[in-house]
Structure formats: structure tokens, C-alpha cells
Amino acid sequence: MAKRKTYHHGDLRQALIEAALTLISEKNVESVSLRDVARRVGVSHAAPYRHFADKDALLVAVAVEGFQLLHDDLEAAAQNTPDHPLQQLQNIGIAYVHFAITHAAHYHLMFGAYRTTALQPPANLVQAADNTFDVLVNAIMRAQQLGLMRSDDPKQLALAAWSLVHGLAMLVMDGQIPEFNPESVTSLSTAMTQLLLEGIVIPSTPSMGSIINE
Amino acid sequence: MAKRKTYHHGDLRQALIEAALTLISEKNVESVSLRDVARRVGVSHAAPYRHFADKDALLVAVAVEGFQLLHDDLEAAAQNTPDHPLQQLQNIGIAYVHFAITHAAHYHLMFGAYRTTALQPPANLVQAADNTFDVLVNAIMRAQQLGLMRSDDPKQLALAAWSLVHGLAMLVMDGQIPEFNPESVTSLSTAMTQLLLEGIVIPSTPSMGSIINE
DNA sequence: ACCTGAACACCGTTCAAGT
DNA sequence: ACCTGAACACCGTTCAAGT
Numbered sequence: 521m522a523k524r525k526t527y528h529h530g531d532l533r534q535a536l537i538e539a540a541l542t543l544i545s546e547k548n549v550e551s552v553s554l555r556d557v558a559r560r561v562g563v564s565h566a567a568p569y570r571h572f573a574d575k576d577a578l579l580v581a582v583a584v585e586g587f588q589l590l591h592d593d594l595e596a597a598a599q600n601t602p603d604h605p606l607q608q609l610q611n612i613g614i615a616y617v618h619f620a621i622t623h624a625a626h627y628h629l630m631f632g633a634y635r636t637t638a639l640q641p642p643a644n645l646v647q648a649a650d651n652t653f654d655v656l657v658n659a660i661m662r663a664q665q666l667g668l669m670r671s672d673d674p675k676q677l678a679l680a681a682w683s684l685v686h687g688l689a690m691l692v693m694d695g696q697i698p699e700f701n702p703e704s705v706t707s708l709s710t711a712m713t714q715l716l717l718e719g720i721v722i723p724s725t726p727s728m729g730s731i732i733n734e
Numbered sequence: 735m736a737k738r739k740t741y742h743h744g745d746l747r748q749a750l751i752e753a754a755l756t757l758i759s760e761k762n763v764e765s766v767s768l769r770d771v772a773r774r775v776g777v778s779h780a781a782p783y784r785h786f787a788d789k790d791a792l793l794v795a796v797a798v799e800g801f802q803l804l805h806d807d808l809e810a811a812a813q814n815t816p817d818h819p820l821q822q823l824q825n826i827g828i829a830y831v832h833f834a835i836t837h838a839a840h841y842h843l844m845f846g847a848y849r850t851t852a853l854q855p856p857a858n859l860v861q862a863a864d865n866t867f868d869v870l871v872n873a874i875m876r877a878q879q880l881g882l883m884r885s886d887d888p889k890q891l892a893l894a895a896w897s898l899v900h901g902l903a904m905l906v907m908d909g910q911i912p913e914f915n916p917e918s919v920t921s922l923s924t925a926m927t928q929l930l931l932e933g934i935v936i937p938s939t940p941s942m943g944s945i946i947n948e
Numbered sequence: 949a950c951c952t953g954a955a956c957a958c959c960g961t962t963c964a965a966g967t
Numbered sequence: 968a969c970c971t972g973a974a975c976a977c978c979g980t981t982c983a984a985g986t
Contacts, residue, residue: 532950550764553978564952566981575979606935631908632846640909649910669935679902679911679922680929684894687901694845695854696863697893708893715894719933721820721883746969767959778971780962789960 533571535561540582544625549632554578579629580645586623586630587648593619594655605663610713612659613685617709620689621702627689656681684716685709747785749775754796758839763846768792793843794859800837800844801862807833808869819877824927826873827899831923834903835916841903870895898930899923 539560543552554575555565572578597615601607620627630649641649656678663669670677688709691697697708753774757766768789769779786792811829815821834841844863855863870892877883884891902923905911911922 554980555978565979566953567951569980570950631904631910646910667936672929672934676925677929677934679905680898680926680934683901683905683926684898684930685901686905687897687899688893690845690904691893691897691900696845696860711890712894712897715886715891716898716930717933717935719931720886720891720894721931722881768961769959779960780972781970783961784969 532561532563532567536568536571536578537581537585540578541585541626544582544629545623548625549579549629580642582626583630583645584648586626587645587652589623589626590616590619590630591648591652591655594652598655598659605659605666606668606717609656609659609663609681610710610717612656613681613713614706614709616685617689617692617705620685621692621705624693628693631686653678653682681713681716684712688712746775746777746781750782750785750792751795751799754792755799755840758796758843759837762839763793763843794856796840797844797859798862800840801859801866803837803840804830804833804844805862805866805869808866812869812873819873819880820882820931823870823873823877823895824924824931826870827895827927828920828923830899831903831906831919834899835906835919838907842907845900867892867896895927895930898926902926 536557540552540557543556543560554568557578558565558568561567568578572581593615594612597611598608601611657674660669660674660677660681664671664674692705692708750771754766754771757770757774768782771792772779772782775781782792786795807829808826811825812822815825871888874883874888874891874895878885878888906919906922
């Protein structure tokens with residue numbers, strides 16, 4: 521009892537972040553108010569302003585934590601099959617989509633939090649996203665070093681992969697895809713990443729290799 | 735004068751949709767209030783409820799119009815090069831990203847409007863999205879008929895393409911990509927669609943054709 | 949330093965009442 | 968039928984005041 525009376529929570533800042541995440545997971549990003557979060561923590565509705573400039577700043581902090589979680593998931597997926605870079609890359613993609621689906625509200629927040637007020641995302645959010653992106657870039661560079669992948673700019677290749685899994689995750693989360701049952705998501709992301717790896721045109725037709733270019 | 739006094743606007747419903755789109759384009763989706771829209775049209779803040787169940791219903795109507803515009807843009811892009819299905823498919827992808835960038839606020843609304851209250855998007859919104867998606871599916875089926883493309887389920891192939899352009903558009907709009915100047919977007923979407931067409935692994939290595947599969 | 953409570957200018961939504 | 972104006976229960980944010 522004595523400990524808890526000390527002007528609240530020891531670390532109100534972190535408590536607010538965790539409460540926000542909990543509430544967002546229970547409902548969705550848009551319908552969580554800053555006053556909700558304060559109530560949840562047991563503090564007045566003005567108290568958060570001692571730790572965050574405004575509601576957006578709190579949401580950005582939650583988003584940054586999300587990118588760190590995603591980064592760790594992707595790294596773990598990469599470590600599972602370090603021997604085969606192409607499998608590794610595909611596993612990263614599958615883990616990416618899996619994270620988005622199982623942390624839907626959090627994931628949405630990660631890419632839309634700042635937009636309430638600011639036009640550009642804050643620097644630390646972009647930084648956290650870049651760190652995550654680098655897991656992809658590194659896997660692609662390893663594959664290139666082994667001669668398994670085109671020697672294009674690895675950032676370009678990684679952007680294609682990121683776009684694919686990000687778009688797929690968004691479409692699934694937004695209910696735009698019929699096959700939306702949680703189990704089929706893995707097979708779906710497996711098929712999609714496979715298509716990007718191999719290409720969707722007929723591969724073994726030497727005579728048409730240049731038709732696409734120009 | 736006489737005409738405009740007739741209990742407002744003739745078609746208040748359509749006037750609200752257009753005013754909402756204008757305001758959303760000027761600011762962004764989140765910061766536009768239903769009362770703003772009513773003010774813009776010159777009507778009381780309760781008047782919209784004669785035509786829409788709630789704010790979400792109005793936003794969904796705006797989103798449906800967005801999908802119709804996008805559908806028409808994609809069809810136009812497909813008609814430009816009807817002779818070569820692969821070029822056609824790539825042009826559709828480029829036009830898709832171009833639409834998203836040039837109608838950023840509208841595009842965001844199309845994929846996030848309903849989420850304020852509902853968990854699943856309303857049926858007419860999904861229908862409008864499906865019509866747009868079919869432009870992609872049809873282009874892929876034509877390419878398949880000419881033997882230019884894998885004979886996988888065309889919906890699967892179209893989903894990969896949709897995921898790619900949707901993800902790319904989202905990342906660009908969210909400021910997550912360094913190369914975000916408007917001119918380079920076309921070359922960026924050209925490169926990305928090209929990668930999906932051709933694949934990102936080294937194409938001409940017959941001995942490793944089965945490594946990716948399991 | 950850190951938090952509170954009242955206050956301000958807004959919301960979305962409802963509903964009796966007007967024409 | 969279609970719209971209004973007041974009212975309700977909320978917001979995000981600010982700020983003097985308390986400990």
C-alpha cells in the first residue's frame with residue numbers, strides 16, 4: 521500500500537504506453553481516447569500531458585514499440601533458416617504478415633498514428649521503421665552475395681518485398697480478401713512471396729526475355 | 735434566387751458527398767467532422783442524418799465513389815495498350831499507384847473509412863473494390879490465354895499484383911520511402927511491377943528451379 | 949516536479965418542434 | 968418529407984492551483 525501511494529506508478533510514461541496498447545488491442549485505434557487511457561491508468565485526464573506533448577505523441581510512442589516487436593519477430597524468423605537465404609527471405613515475409621494479422625490494431629497504428637495531425641511521420645518513427653526494413657535488406661544482400669538473386673539495388677528489391685507483404689497484410693486486415701481465415705494466412709503469404717521470388721510471367725521462354733523491357 | 739430557396743440543394747445527399755470529398759482533400763480524413771461538411775453545404779449539423787445513418791455511412795459513400803474513379807482509371811490504362819497483355823498489366827499497376835498518390839486522402843479513405851465503427855467493411859464497399867480488382871484479374875486471364883503467364887489461379891496472381899501496388903502506394907503515401915518526389919513515383923512503380931513480373935531470384939539457372947519449392 | 953479540477957471549444961448523435 | 972435548434976455525453980487541450 522505504501523509503495524503505490526507515491527504519486528502514482530513510478531513510471532507513468534510507460535504505464536500510459538502500455539494502457540494505450542491494451543485499449544487499442546481491445547477496440548481499435550480510432551475509438552480510443554486519451555481520457556480513456558488516463559482513466560485506465562487511474563490518473564487525471566490532464567496527467568498525460570506531463571509526459572507527452574499531445575495524443576499523437578503517445579500514439580507514436582506505441583507505434584515505435586510496435587516496430588521494435590516486429591523487428592525482433594523478423595530477426596527470429598531469419599535465424600530459423602540461416603543456411604538458405606531464399607528460404608530465409610520467404611520466412612521473413614511470412615513472419616511479417618503473421619505479425620500484422622496477430623497484432624492488427626497495433627500494426628494499423630504503426631502506419632497511421634501520426635496522420636491525425638502531422639503530414640510527415642516523426643523522425644524516430646521513420647527510424648524504427650527503417651531498422652525493421654533493414655532486416656529485409658540484409659537478407660537480400662546475403663542472397664546476392666551467394667549469387668542467388670538479381671544484382672539490382674538491394675533497397676529496390678527489398679522495397680518490392682516490403683510492398684508485397686505490407687499490401688497483403690493491409691488487404692487481409694481490411695477484409696478485402698475472401699480467404700481471410702487466420703489459418704490460411706500463412707499459406708497465402710507463402711504463395712505470394714513465392715510469386716515475387718519466381719515472377720509471374722512464364723519463366724522458361726528464352727525468346728521473350730526482352731519483351732517486358734520496353 | 736427563386737430556385738435556390740427550395741429547401742436546399744435539390745440533392746443534398748450528393749452535395750454532402752462532394753463537400754466531404756473536398757474537405758478531405760484539403761485536410762485529411764481524420765480531421766474532417768460531419769459538422770464541417772454540413773457547414774460547407776450550408777445546412778444544419780443535423781441535416782445529414784436525413785440522408786446518412788451516421789458519419790461512417792457518408793464516408794463509405796465517398797469511398798465507393800473513389801473505387802469507381804479508380805476502376806475507370808485502370809480501365810483507361812488497360813485500353814492504352816490492348817495489344818500486349820504484359821505491358822497492359824504493368825500499365826494498370828502504374829496507373830493504380832498514380833491514382834493513389836494523386837488522390838492520397840481519398841485513397842486512404844477508401845481503405846479505412848468504415849473502420850471507425852464497424853469491424854467489417856460494408857457490402858457495397860467490398861463490391862466496389864471487387865469491381866476494381868476485376869480489371870486486374872481480367873488482364874491476367876488475357877495474358878494466360880496467350881500463354882504469356884503462369885497458369886496459376888488468376889485471382890492468386892491478381893492478389894499478388896494488388897498487394898504489391900497497394901503496399902507500395904501506402905508506403906509512399908505514409909512517407910516511409912526516401913524516393914517520394916512525385917515524378918519518381920512512376921519509375922518506382924515501373925520497377926516494382928517489373929520485379930513481380932520477372933521475379934527477384936536469378937532467372938536463368940535451370941539447376942535451382944526446385945530449390946524454392948520446399 | 950508532478951498531478952488535479954475546472955474551463956474552453958469542439959465533436960457525433962438524438963429528438964421535439966417547425967414548415 | 969425535410970430541416971432546425973437545443974440538448975446530451977463525450978472529446979483534446981490549457982491553465983491556475985494544489986502538494
